[in-house]
Amino acid sequence: xxxxxxxxxxxxxxxxxxxxxxxxxxxxxxxxxxxxxxxxxxxxxxxxxxxxxxxxxxxxxxxxxxxxxxxxxxxxxxxxxxxxxxxxxxxxxxxxxxxxxxxxxxxxxx
Amino acid sequence: xxxxxxxxxxxxxxxxxxxxxxxxxxxxxxxxxxxxxxxxxxxxxxxxxxxxxxxxxxxxxxxxxxxxxxxxxxxxxxxxxxxxxxxxxxxxxxxxxxxxxxxxxxxxxxx
Numbered sequence: 188x189x190x191x192x193x194x195x196x197x198x199x200x201x202x203x204x205x206x207x208x209x210x211x212x213x214x215x216x217x218x219x220x221x222x223x224x225x226x227x228x229x230x231x232x233x234x235x236x237x238x239x240x241x242x243x244x245x246x247x248x249x250x251x252x253x254x255x256x257x258x259x260x261x262x263x264x265x266x267x268x269x270x271x272x273x274x275x276x277x278x279x280x281x282x283x284x285x286x287x288x289x290x291x292x293x294x295x296x297x
Numbered sequence: 298x299x300x301x302x303x304x305x306x307x308x309x310x311x312x313x314x315x316x317x318x319x320x321x322x323x324x325x326x327x328x329x330x331x332x333x334x335x336x337x338x339x340x341x342x343x344x345x346x347x348x349x350x351x352x353x354x355x356x357x358x359x360x361x362x363x364x365x366x367x368x369x370x371x372x373x374x375x376x377x378x379x380x381x382x383x384x385x386x387x388x389x390x391x392x393x394x395x396x397x398x399x400x401x402x403x404x405x406x407x408x
Contacts (some may be wrong), residue, residue: 206391217395218395220396220397222394222397226342227385227402227404228401228402229301229387229399229400230340230387230389230397230399231399232397232398234394235385235394235395272322275339275340277397278326279395283328283345283347283353284342285342285344285391287332287337287339287340287341288339289337289338289339
């Protein structure tokens with residue numbers, strides 16, 4: 188069964204707008220990571236947030252983690268056409284078990 | 298050059314055939330993983346290895362086997378391919394800090 192579930196499944200926005208996607212999970216985690224996948228290609232690591240952190244920033248990315256609600260959100264500000272991709276959250280249990288969600292497909296319209 | 302490479306990139310094979318997918322990495326990481334990706338199901342872990350002598354089954358290992366020939370090489374075999382093994386296969390490594398690095402993927406079709 189999937190540990191992480193992203194919401195929404197698909198999102199379409201205009202260039203310059205912000206994109207927010209959410210991830211919910213079921214069990215306690217070591218850390219949570221977000222990845223981007225361009226169509227048919229390998230996943231690229233974006234950001235990692237540890238279970239004792241609440242918010243993290245990297246460039247135009249902002250990630251929040253609420254362990255009490257078992258949820259995380261990824262905000263992409265001032266989106267660009269190049270941000271069009273699928274975004275996955277991965278919850279990490281212990282030292283090896285990465286469980287990926289089903290992804291959010293983001294389309295940024297120029 | 299890419300840090301994690303996979304060969305072949307695309308493969309079409311017939312039911313019952315044996316096939317090997319290969320992965321090489323130049324990241325110097327000890328931990329390596331094999332995943333498969335199916336539409337709508339995200340990535341699922343097939344096998345993982347923490348070093349040359351340590352290989353472990355993942356969530357969906359039935360029908361697959363692996364070999365860790367060296368720190369840099371981790372291959373996945375389908376002993377007798379079946380159509381429901383048609384998928385996109387990814388190899389990954391992980392750093393001690395936790396982030397994973399993925400290869401470009403192998404698109405496998407079993408007819």
